[in-house]
Amino acid sequence: MNLEALQKMEGLSLQKTIISKIKDLINYKNLEPGDKLPSERMLSDKFGVTRSNIREAIQKLEFYGILNSIPQSGTFVANIGVIAMNGMIEDILRLEDPDFKSLVETRILLELKTVRLAALRRTENDLKKMKEALDAYIIKVKDGQDAVQEDLLFHLAIAKASGNSTMNTFMLIITPEIITNFEKYHVCDKGLAELGIAEHQAIYDAIQEQNPKLAKQKMKDHFSVLYQYCYNI
Amino acid sequence: MNLEALQKMEGLSLQKTIISKIKDLINYKNLEPGDKLPSERMLSDKFGVTRSNIREAIQKLEFYGILNSIPQSGTFVANIGVIAMNGMIEDILRLEDPDFKSLVETRILLELKTVRLAALRRTENDLKKMKEALDAYIIKVKDGQDAVQEDLLFHLAIAKASGNSTMNTFMLIITPEIITNFEKYHVCDKGLAELGIAEHQAIYDAIQEQNPKLAKQKMKDHFSVLYQYCYNI
DNA sequence: TTCCAGATATTGGTTAACCAGATATTTACA
DNA sequence: TGTAAATATCTGGTTAACCAATATCTGGAA
Incomplete structure (x- = not known):
């Protein structure tokens, strides 16, 4: 099953799907605060999406203080710990539009x-x-x-x-x-x-x-x- | 005097400078809610900055609900009125980082x-x-x-x-x-x-x-x- | 004059090539 | 063997060309 079909089935936007995958990756690789994420190119390749898509997802996670990008160096897990990160991403994914x-x-x-x-x-x-x-x-x-x-x-x-x-x-x-x-x-x-x-x-x-x-x-x-x-x- | 020097003098970031210029443009052209802004290309040309710079500034103003972009159509002044827009942009420009x-x-x-x-x-x-x-x-x-x-x-x-x-x-x-x-x-x-x-x-x-x-x-x-x-x- | 199809130009969004700086690796010399 | 200089690679960011959808213009038919 391709990515697009998966999104439609779960009713998730592409960005949310990517954010979720980034979360899984951090857990799978046991990345700790301060550790470096794979490069944007690698992620876009791995997830089968464009680099722009990856960048937008990273920017959203940066807004919520979960990641931070450093030019010419990489994107790093912020200093908030894995547990908090997992919980917060869960919350972000489920966040509804305000009524x-x-x-x-x-x-x-x-x-x-x-x-x-x-x-x-x-x-x-x-x-x-x-x-x-x-x-x-x-x-x-x-x-x-x-x-x-x-x-x-x-x-x-x-x-x-x-x-x-x-x-x-x-x-x-x-x-x-x-x-x-x-x-x-x-x-x-x-x-x-x-x-x-x-x-x-x-x-x-x-x-x-x-x-x-x-x-x-x-x-x-x-x-x-x-x-x-x-x-x- | 070029743009860069002006920024340094006033201690403004490039993005804030652009946001300010967009505000001035809306006022100068008497744009009302729902009116279309000049295209990104035109703005980048007029302000002497790259289109990316313009896009980022527009995205920030979109975040605060002041503009909204519609694909293949244009960027429009949101339905909040000129007076509110001016006041809000002033506030956004002067907003400090939270302590x-x-x-x-x-x-x-x-x-x-x-x-x-x-x-x-x-x-x-x-x-x-x-x-x-x-x-x-x-x-x-x-x-x-x-x-x-x-x-x-x-x-x-x-x-x-x-x-x-x-x-x-x-x-x-x-x-x-x-x-x-x-x-x-x-x-x-x-x-x-x-x-x-x-x-x-x-x-x-x-x-x-x-x-x-x-x-x-x-x-x-x-x-x-x-x-x-x-x-x- | 009015209207509408077709062609053209313009739009924000997307993509891929490019950039400068940081990092890793290799090489050369002490 | 250890260290420093040189080089190659890799990074996020930037840029310019490209795309598809939209808006506008044009010209002829009614």
Whole structure:
């Protein structure tokens, strides 16, 4: 049976098949952290796929910190151990595409934390940036225009002010999907937008006052109105 | 002045320079969501870089949901609007590499949530998987061996049981960095490992009993010991 | 003028040859 | 025999030519 047929049978993409084979190879050869993988050419030959395919699979595993490539030298098993590697690859292979509910759930979690951290850590410059984003939002809403983008940019400014680059990155990753879904179902109406101004202002004020507890509460109120009213989440 | 010199002066990588130029181009040409970008060949020509460079920059912007490429057709501005796009690209360009503190902070946030969700949503299969991970951890510890990897795999099993694919992905992203740092500073000693068994067991039990509040508390205890004792975070 | 088939040009994706640097091997000399 | 220099090989990365699908143009028929 050829590779293509095998993929179709198991419902796996080519990349996932290759990742799985790389995992098996590492186990079969008992490769330890720091050991070198066979060269890309050898792998592409062995698996009967193109070198590009191999490179893409390796790049994905690099993204998750499982391998790392060094130019003109080779690709190496990262310093995380075989057991963790096996478990993580299993997880990566089975990872589903995120649904909107999981995105919103994660967004709320992150925002309740970043707003608190922002209240604690915001610099004067952060404050200025947030104010700019807030003003842009207010102008758009008062003009009766859609302001989903300005809305999200205000929230991203908060994430940045949190001083936590990991959370900032994660917020950036989920934001476009949130925007797309918002615009797809064109969430809520103008009346709510007016309310949004007050809520955003309250969040901003709490951050300015460096009151983390109040900031978190105001953010909670904001989401409570937004999502429970619009979606019943 | 050539491009290379400009980069060195501003301390930007080639990719960031290209991303910035793409942003400027979209603004200059007033491209709206759904509009087509100039072809890769044209861009590489215009910017004086190779097509590969352009492709990598586009792929990064695709990852963040700002562009999307369609084979044999073109690369298009995603449906998120110009304002959001500009703000997001600014953020992406200024994004710093995550420090360990921000990783730990994010990890704790995610784990306190996933453990709660896992207690609410875990299936029998999830439970089985968590038990396996827990047993593997216990065996390693009782044998006096280092068990960082098994530790993290137990936590990843919880993340999976949470039923939230976004949080699951995020946990996978930060895990290797956590492991590496743990092993680098070889966190804590055997005495703590014995305690770890009891803590993990308590977390597992709470999830099995479907008691979200208790599960969260036990996870909090776990981190309290782990990080406050070892790092003073 | 409108419409549609066919030809042409353009697109992102793929491939194979090429590159510079790292590594392994051989050679030459002490 | 040991060591260092020279050479050959192998590495991931880069590049330019190629591919098939798509979009656009052209010209003639209705």
